[in-house]
Amino acid sequence: MKYAKFFPYVYLVFGALFLVDAISKYTANGEIAYPSVLLGITAIFMFFFRRKFMKKFDKRDQ
Structure with a gap:
């Protein structure tokens, strides 16, 4: 599930586009x-x- 860390980017x-x-x-x-804005x-x-929530869940798992 490493793709989940790149998905927010x-x-x-x-x-930006x-x-x-x-x-x-x-x-x-x-x-x-x-619509674009x-x-x-x-x-x-x-x-x-x-x-934010990815960091929150990572803290909870540790």
């Missing part, structure tokens, strides 16, 4: 891409949420 990568997409759409068209913020939140 996937959230971080996708969050969605935010870059939103910024590029804003600079090109001047419109705010709300929402998904980017949610993915970054999930990164910190999963990391």
